[in-house]
Amino acid sequence: MIFYFSGTGNSKWVAEQLAKKTNDKARDMMSTNQDSLTKEEVIGIVFPIYAWSPPEPVIDFVKTLQASGKFTFGIGTCADEAGLAMEQLQKHFPLNSSYSIKMPNNYIIASNVESDEVIKGKIKKAEVQLDLIAEEIRSRKSVSRITKGKMATLKSSVIAFGFNKFGRTTKPFKVTDACVGCSQCATTCPAKTIEMIDGKPKWQENCYQCLKCIHTCPAQAIEYGKGTVGRKRYDLERYL
Ligand SMILES: Cc1cc2nc3c(=O)[nH]c(=O)nc-3n(C[C@H](O)[C@H](O)[C@H](O)COP(=O)(O)O)c2cc1C
Structure with missing residues (x-):
């Protein structure tokens, strides 16, 4: 296995x-x-x-x-x-x-x-x-x-x-106006740390920082501070 x-x-x-x-x-x-x-x-x-x-x-x-x-x-x-x-x-x-x-x-x-x-x-x-x-x-x-x-x-x-200790903080996660509240990030988060509150994702504390939410958001609406703004997302499927 x-x-x-x-x-x-x-x-x-x-x-x-x-x-x-x-x-x-x-x-x-x-x-x-x-x-x-x-x-x-x-x-x-x-x-x-x-x-x-x-x-x-x-x-x-x-x-x-x-x-x-x-x-x-x-x-x-x-x-x-x-x-x-x-x-x-x-x-x-x-x-x-x-x-x-x-x-x-x-x-x-x-x-x-x-x-x-x-x-x-x-x-x-x-x-x-x-x-x-x-x-x-x-x-x-x-x-x-x-x-x-x-x-x-x-x-x-x-x-x-x-x-x-410090790098996995969820504080910098935010969604832009592009978020349509589809909740895909919440349902696929491996740490189950994203909750939908009032139709928008909110990150709780326990994050592995796998970045699945950022890369797979269909609306590309998730950012982590300013670091991810304007950066392309990665999708392995596109290359297979
Ligand atoms: C939080 C984080 C830390 C990372 N640290 C390293 C690293 O120390 N060395 C490295 O070569 N790649 C690093 N990477 C890149 C990933 O290890 C690499 O892209 C990996 O193949 C992603 O696998 P996944 O698609 O299965 O999540 C890091 C990625 C993330 C998200």
Whole structure:
């Protein structure tokens, strides 16, 4: 079983591709019932890298899993570098294999979406990597192939701490007049942190900052402070 957490679809796509190639199943870890897991021979965990570390719900999820007697692997999808995220995950769930895969950047709070050319290039490279990873999983080969980047220790500790303590605040979320109150953001938020009040979304406190709401709003009406204003949204489907 390959479990994924995904805000904007990259990690979901990676998990589903691998499941197809290894004759396995991919499942959203945010809506998984643990009871059926004991018979699984392989457990894969696929997730986006947030501030060079694993997202909090991924750590919470793996803590509930049993690894003994199974082949386990983890894949962090990231725009550039994973830092020590895979090592951090290992502290909570032992992994036989760890990988990072570069996928299109969705962190539009700090930077623009990449050009179409860069996005298509990353997806193409990922497809090649997934063929190899699938082969390694099928043969139960233990592999570690991670782009950690420079100053990984600092980034995965100090910056990750700052991100989790201060960076995930929901205060800057707002909707523009373009919001039609469709409530899609509220129904699809993985943290279930968006409530519709008087027909408009309101963010409560517990946000993973996956940015699903911003990227998938059909009216493009959601902004996070001034950082996202005028920036393109990312939609993996457009490139597949
Ligand atoms: C809050 C946040 C933090 C991020 N931090 C990193 C990072 O430290 N390194 C990196 O290369 N990409 C980073 N990214 C980019 C994502 O990891 C990348 O786009 C990922 O593939 C998104 O996966 P998803 O579509 O499954 O949500 C970050 C994205 C978000 C939303």
